[in-house]
Amino acid sequence: MDKSIRDPPTAVLLHGILGSRKNWGTFTRRLAQEFPTWQFLLVDLRCHGDSASIKKRGPHNVASTASDVLKLVWVLDATPGKVRAGGDGEDHPAELISFLRKLPKEVSSKREIVNALIKERFSKDVAQWVVTNLQTNGPPGSPSSHFSWIFDLDGISEMKFVENLPRGVHVNFLKAERSLHRWALEDLQRIHAAEDLAAEEGGGVEMHVLEDAGHWVHADNPDGLFRILASSFRGFKA
Incomplete structure (x- = not known):
């Protein structure tokens, strides 16, 4: 500046x-x-x-x-x-939010979530982008570390x-x-x-x-x- x-x-x-x-x-x-x-x-x-x-x-x-x-x-x-989703509709925001609601608030790995999203026919790019919303809740690499979401889906849905x-x-x-x-x-x-x-x-x-x-x-x-x-x-x- x-x-x-x-x-x-x-x-x-x-x-x-x-x-x-x-x-x-x-x-x-x-x-x-x-x-x-x-x-x-x-x-x-x-x-x-x-x-x-x-x-x-x-x-x-x-x-x-x-x-x-x-x-x-x-x-x-x-x-x-x-x-309105384009193409085959795999990345429709409403469907993505609906799926995320079904996931636990805490998860053990980002890879687990990526795989789950791809299995539900969301694109790999979107799956990898979504997990940027996960933050670690413990020392990185420790057996007890896990991740939690950093968004409020109820508010986002509005x-x-x-x-x-x-x-x-x-x-x-x-x-x-x-x-x-x-x-x-x-x-x-x-x-x-x-x-x-x-x-x-x-x-x-x-x-x-x-x-x-x-x-x-x-x-x-x-x-x-x-x-x-x-x-x-x-x-x-x-």
């Missing part, structure tokens, strides 16, 4: 459902190097990671989550409506996109070209219909498409994502 700026602009990068602040570590370092006048903050959203132990008053939705952080939101490859955005909030939707989630025409129409209304309320809604990327946008096409997000930082007046 450039210390000569009294009140530097701050960017808060938010992870997705069942993620954590660690998801954006590498990409955020790149942003910080390119935009040294900005300061960057990675957070665990309510019901996720280290924030899961902090009991927040409901409802748990995008409006309350946004108010936890700041009034600029990028929604990366998540639809404003009902999530998180659905709201129709009416908080006043002044600017939301940018980014759709991955090869998304695992199918974006229905009605969802796209809702985004475009919200653009004029949001402008009247002092906010805004914009739609972007990231080419050559699946759902893991920051890993599949980091250069393309960087170019799209960079406009937010270059266009900001401190």
